[in-house]
Amino acid sequence: MDASLNGYALATSGLVKRFGALAAVDGVDFRLPHGARHALIGPNGSGKTTLINLLSGTLRTTAGRVLLKGEDITRLPAHERVARGLARTFQINTLFPALTPIESVTMAVCQRRGLGPVLYRSMKSCRDAIDEAYGLLQQLHLDGDARRPTKELAYGKQRLLEIALALASRPTVLLLDEPAAGVPQHESSEILAVISELPKDIAVLFIEHDIDLVFRFAQRITVMMAGKILCEGTPSEIATDQQVRTVYLGDASYV
Amino acid sequence: MATTAAAQLPALSDEAAAKALFAERARWRWPEIAYWIAVVLCMFAFPTHLMLIAQVLITGLFAVSFDLLVGYAGIASLGQAAFFGVGAYTTGLIAHNGWSEPITGLLAGALAAGLLGFVFSILVSRLTGIALLMITFGVGLLIYEAAHSAHDITGGDDGLTVGNLSPLLGLFPFDFLGHTAVGYTFVVVFLAYLFARLIVNSPFGLELQGIRENVRRIPAIGVPVGYRYMVAFTVSAILAGLGGALLAQITGTVALGFLSFDRSSSVLIMVILGGIGTLYGPLIGAALYMVAQDRLADLNPVYWNFYIGLMLVIVVLCARGGIVGGIARIERAVRSRWTRR
Numbered sequence: 001m002d003a004s005l006n007g008y009a010l011a012t013s014g015l016v017k018r019f020g021a022l023a024a025v026d027g028v029d030f031r032l033p034h035g036a037r038h039a040l041i042g043p044n045g046s047g048k049t050t051l052i053n054l055l056s057g058t059l060r061t062t063a064g065r066v067l068l069k070g071e072d073i074t075r076l077p078a079h080e081r082v083a084r085g086l087a088r089t090f091q092i093n094t095l096f097p098a099l100t101p102i103e104s105v106t107m108a109v110c111q112r113r114g115l116g117p118v119l120y121r122s123m124k125s126c127r128d129a130i131d132e133a134y135g136l137l138q139q140l141h142l143d144g145d146a147r148r149p150t151k152e153l154a155y156g157k158q159r160l161l162e163i164a165l166a167l168a169s170r171p172t173v174l175l176l177d178e179p180a181a182g183v184p185q186h187e188s189s190e191i192l193a194v195i196s197e198l199p200k201d202i203a204v205l206f207i208e209h210d211i212d213l214v215f216r217f218a219q220r221i222t223v224m225m226a227g228k229i230l231c232e233g234t235p236s237e238i239a240t241d242q243q244v245r246t247v248y249l250g251d252a253s254y255v
Numbered sequence: 256m257a258t259t260a261a262a263q264l265p266a267l268s269d270e271a272a273a274k275a276l277f278a279e280r281a282r283w284r285w286p287e288i289a290y291w292i293a294v295v296l297c298m299f300a301f302p303t304h305l306m307l308i309a310q311v312l313i314t315g316l317f318a319v320s321f322d323l324l325v326g327y328a329g330i331a332s333l334g335q336a337a338f339f340g341v342g343a344y345t346t347g348l349i350a351h352n353g354w355s356e357p358i359t360g361l362l363a364g365a366l367a368a369g370l371l372g373f374v375f376s377i378l379v380s381r382l383t384g385i386a387l388l389m390i391t392f393g394v395g396l397l398i399y400e401a402a403h404s405a406h407d408i409t410g411g412d413d414g415l416t417v418g419n420l421s422p423l424l425g426l427f428p429f430d431f432l433g434h435t436a437v438g439y440t441f442v443v444v445f446l447a448y449l450f451a452r453l454i455v456n457s458p459f460g461l462e463l464q465g466i467r468e469n470v471r472r473i474p475a476i477g478v479p480v481g482y483r484y485m486v487a488f489t490v491s492a493i494l495a496g497l498g499g500a501l502l503a504q505i506t507g508t509v510a511l512g513f514l515s516f517d518r519s520s521s522v523l524i525m526v527i528l529g530g531i532g533t534l535y536g537p538l539i540g541a542a543l544y545m546v547a548q549d550r551l552a553d554l555n556p557v558y559w560n561f562y563i564g565l566m567l568v569i570v571v572l573c574a575r576g577g578i579v580g581g582i583a584r585i586e587r588a589v590r591s592r593w594t595r596r
Contacts, residue, residue: 119453
């Protein structure tokens with residue numbers, strides 16, 4: 001339909017999600033170039049998380065298309081999008097409480113390596129997968145907690161595990177839904193360090209409420225408002241945009 | 256090998272310890288080894304109770320099959336007896352109609368149950384929680400009543416006489432004291448147990464646990480939940496069917512009770528009593544349940560369920576993780592006191 005969308009890591013055209021009469025996402029055309037650092041901001045209820053859920057396949061679209069590296073993935077279930085290089089994290093920790101980080105991440109690595117359906121081989125013989133998982137845990141400062149059940153980890157560590165699980169699938173596009181939400185100040189610097197050290201070839205789209213963080217990491221920013229894209233631009237363009245200032249950066253007249 | 260490694264490294268590094276977790280999880284526990292040794296000892300110590308021992312083993316296998324579903328994959332079901340019964344009826348009917356070779360008959364029963372499990376899995380692949388409980392319960396009832404009404408084929412209320420089996424491997428005739436039966440059952444159940452153990456310690460088994468822990472999250476790491484459910488149901492049904500087929504062969508009859516709701520619900524009790532999600536816990540739970548039932552029914556033929564209920568309440572309230580959970584806690588307490596000294 002639109003060949004110009006093929007050059008992007010991730011793109012949408014006319015994306016719509018309706019819940020009954022409410023259009024939570026209402027005709028979004030969005031483009032994420034390869035290797036981008038892109039922030040998605042907007043007031044509560046503006047449709048940011050719904051958009052992420054449509055991109056990742058957690059929700060089904062009502063209308064429109066999602067393209068991953070030019071391939072139409074609109075109808076693919078979430079797990080097949082992961083196999084094609086699209087990974088995400090969740091705003092609220094949704095992990096595997098009784099499993100340890102080494103188990104969770106090894107599980108994700110095994111799945112990527114095609115070992116998921118294998119039931120005749122022991123886990124302990126999957127040394128390469130275990131080594132790779134441990135490497136990821138080290139990279140995300142989780143190696144000290146590798147053997148503790150996830151439910152016993154500090155909240156910030158659980159946020160890091162969210163990212164580790166996403167990275168285990170070796171994504172080309174990574175969607176981070178408020179990666180530092182709810183994390184106390186002294187733990188959040190660890191998460192920021194991890195995000196800034198993400199490989200440059202991964203395109204990262206992140207939702208964030210912390211404006212400092214947005215302006216620090218984003219090359220471009222998209223502002224959403226009532227299910228639509230209000231505007232898009234570089235951080236300095238967004239910071240000086242009068243429309244954005246009124247609706248988002250705190251104008252008392254807007255509730 | 257492990258001892259030399261330990262000798263070289265006074266304490267495992269974090270890295271080695273983390274990577275060793277999978278080997279630790281797969282290691283044989285002493286209560287697990289004790290169970291199998293106890294079974295063998297009982298065979299020699301109670302030569303007049305060989306049939307009871309064989310039935311304890313079969314019920315153990317049935318509990319293991321259910322633990323794969325409920326303990327590992329987190330799929331609650333109230334219809335596990337359907338697989339057990341279909342395995343038993345298939346094997347029974349094959350022998351009843353003249354095919355007396357036991358091992359092919361046994362495998363046919365397991366296969367039929369596996370087929371049913373596969374069909375089941377397609378029915379339930381989009382359901383969870385109460386809906387899943389109701390569907391498994393409903394299908395269990397359907398199959399029960401189908402067997403009930405198909406009197407000409409299954410014998411209905413009268414049960415089905417399996418008929419004589421030819422000697423096992425052409426060498427061991429099935430004697431009425433149960434020597435062949437218990438040996439045969441022991442080998443089949445032990446092999447099935449090794450198979451179940453292999454599965455739970457495989458990458459597939461790890462994903463089942465991931466599904467149990469968070470079925471909504473796991474697609475985001477690429478796991479197709481529907482396919483995993485299919486395999487889990489099919490394998491669980493094969494193992495349950497194997498149990499039913501064995502029981503049909505060694506007792507020589509198949510009754511409607513093989514398919515009953517009572518069997519589906521008591522297996523849940525055994526799994527919880529023994530320790531859910533451990534495989535060997537349900538083996539032990541099944542043995543305890545069967546022996547308790549046998550003893551209590553002697554003591555008080557009418558109200559024995561009272562004591563089963565009491566046992567369940569005590570275990571759930573006082574020993575989280577069932578009997579094996581309790582054993583592990585006592586072991587840890589003793590060990591920490593030992594090292595402090």
